[in-house]
Amino acid sequence: MAATPSSSSDVKVADTKTLLVDLHVSYIQKLGENKDELMYHLTTHLRLNAVYWGFTALSIMGRPDALDRDEMVEFVMSCWDDEAVIMSLQQPSGVFAGDCWGEIDTRFLYCAVNALSLLGRLDELDREKTVGYLKRCRNFDGGFGSVVGAESHAGQVFVCVAALAILDRLDVIDVDTLGWWLCERQLPNGGLNGRPEKLEDVCYSFWVLSALSILGKVPWIDAGKLESFILSAQDPEGGGIADRPGDMVDVFHTHFGIAGLSILGYPGLVDLDPVYCMPANVVEKKGLRKGWKALERRS
Secondary structure, three states, X not given: OOOOOOOHHHOOOOOOOOOOHHHHHHHHHHOOOOOOOHHHHHOHHHHHHHHHHHHHHHHHOOOHHHOOHHHHHXXXXXXXXXXXXXXXXEOOOOOEEOOOOOXXXXXXXXXXXXXXXXXOOHHHOXXXXXXXXXXXXXXXXXXXXXXXXXXXXXXXXXXXXXXXXXXXXXXXXXXXXXXXXXXXXXXXXXXXXXXXXXXXXXXXXXXXXXXHHHHOOHHHOOHHHHHHHHHHOEOOOOOOEEOOOOOOEEHHHHHHHHHHHHHOOOOOOOOEEOOOOEEHHHHHHOOOOOOOOOOOOOO
């Protein structure tokens, strides 16, 4: 499944205050239909991600049956690699590499912790080594970077905070300092950015809100202005959500925009677990729920 972008001049800015659920469902359903187009093949490396983004967005909107289950499972299993083992990618420092070529990043650490947790294999992880690396990535502003010494970034804050939540080590975090840093990501138009002096972007509606939710600080931002910003980035004709109003939509921002709206308590959406970025009922059925708090769901 891969998005087929149109020219930016074809994208209309939404003036509605309502989540266009039916249009978004239709947009996601159509993503994998154009198999004869060049863009479909150029984005093959993103297709597994797109299946996750699309299916999770549909699940949050209460429409998980909108995609063919057997087709999704068949594709996901076709990506299976018998030679990959998660734990083989952990480095002596405690961080994880993304692959056999050795690039390291706290994102890969989170992916490993998340996957091991879902698989019931977290006991195979050297927890102290892993937590020790995350502590070294913590900065004076309370945030976290991609590696030791890197500047704080909202996306990296999410992966580090969520990994620490799974490992039951939120004591490592300076909650108030990080909470204020995250709140300062909100700009006058209501949108959130990833770091100081950058543009707002819908995807940070999840990266920032998820961390605030885990820290119990979602009420620290202006929820109404953020909700309006996300909704204004919808395409009112073809469906989907863009990074900001007037830009091309894609399934990545569609997913994270809807995820952010769920944390904000938008009516009619399914509760999202911000630690795993999955429907909360799925995580709860596996007995993996950690402490987090979203805004109350409005009717």
